[in-house]
Amino acid sequence: MVRAVVIGDARTRILDAAEELFAGRGFEATPTEIIAKLAKVRDDLIFDYFPRKIDLLVALVDERTHVEEDREVDAVPGDLRGTLCRLARGLPLRASPAMRRILFREADTHGSVKERLTRLNGELVRRARFALGLAMPGARGDAARLEVAAATFAAILLYQENLCQLTGHQIDPEAVAELIAHSLV
CATH class of the missing domain: 1.10.10.60 (Homeodomain-like)
Structure with missing residues (x-):
């Protein structure tokens, strides 16, 4: 034992x-x-x-990298910014800053790492798209804009550690949520 x-x-x-x-x-x-x-x-x-x-x-x-199974999305119709902020705060992404660096560094040379990064990104985009769809019930016909908004938001959430290394400062997901919300109204 x-x-x-x-x-x-x-x-x-x-x-x-x-x-x-x-x-x-x-x-x-x-x-x-x-x-x-x-x-x-x-x-x-x-x-x-x-x-x-x-x-x-x-x-x-x-x-050491995964997105936990589906959790409920706290989306309020008409409240895009709030919905994205709550999504960012409650997102069950499990990958340390070190693991995020490893993912991006090794994705170009190791297929299994690229596959994991692709799956993580896909899940984040899916959740952001779903949350935005709930917050904008009348936007179903504007799927392309929702997709771009969801992909942008997911990129910030997933890539924020690398962005911080490049820019020297943290990217605030809530500020990004506000920008995305303004672009969709």
């Missing part, structure tokens, strides 16, 4: 170390020996859990 806790703890430490190092250095530039050192495990223990280094990246992305 104690052994299982120690093993699980080692795997978690390996994933924690990989997340930190891949976010800072990138996947290709991070040797497994450095991951093991940061995780305080033997070098070969990583391969007991992850037969290849790429398996470590895949497990990290699969386990």
